Amino acid sequence: MTDVLDTTLSTLLPASDDPAGWVDAACRADPEPDRWFPFPTEDFAYARDVCHHCPLRTRCELFARATGQSGVWGGKEFDRGREKRA
Ligand code: SF4
Numbered sequence: 001m002t003d004v005l006d007t008t009l010s011t012l013l014p015a016s017d018d019p020a021g022w023v024d025a026a027c028r029a030d031p032e033p034d035r036w037f038p039f040p041t042e043d044f045a046y047a048r049d050v051c052h053h054c055p056l057r058t059r060c061e062l063f064a065r066a067t068g069q070s071g072v073w074g075g076k077e078f079d080r081g082r083e084k085r086a
Pocket of ligand 1 (some may be wrong): 025026027028051055056057058075
């Protein structure tokens with residue numbers, strides 16, 4: 001079951017310039033990784049709340065913008081690096 005988590009958030013996060021830093025990610029090993037990739041009609045309150053308590057929040061958001069990520073990063077939802085919802 002851990003493999004499922006490792007192929008979603010955990011495989012995206014180490015793509016940053018400081019993979020070791022992502023060990024502090026609040027979403028690491030979260031039991032519901034799909035919550036970071038909501039459908040357009042779905043709210044992302046769960047992911048936003050986890051991100052709110054994450055020490056990497058600012059870095060995460062900047063990473064998403066700089067590398068064109070989609071999904072919830074730093075408590076905001078992005079589509080190919082563009083902020084969709086906050
Ligand atoms: S800010 Fe959110 S998505 Fe980014 S590492 Fe922290 S918990 Fe994960």
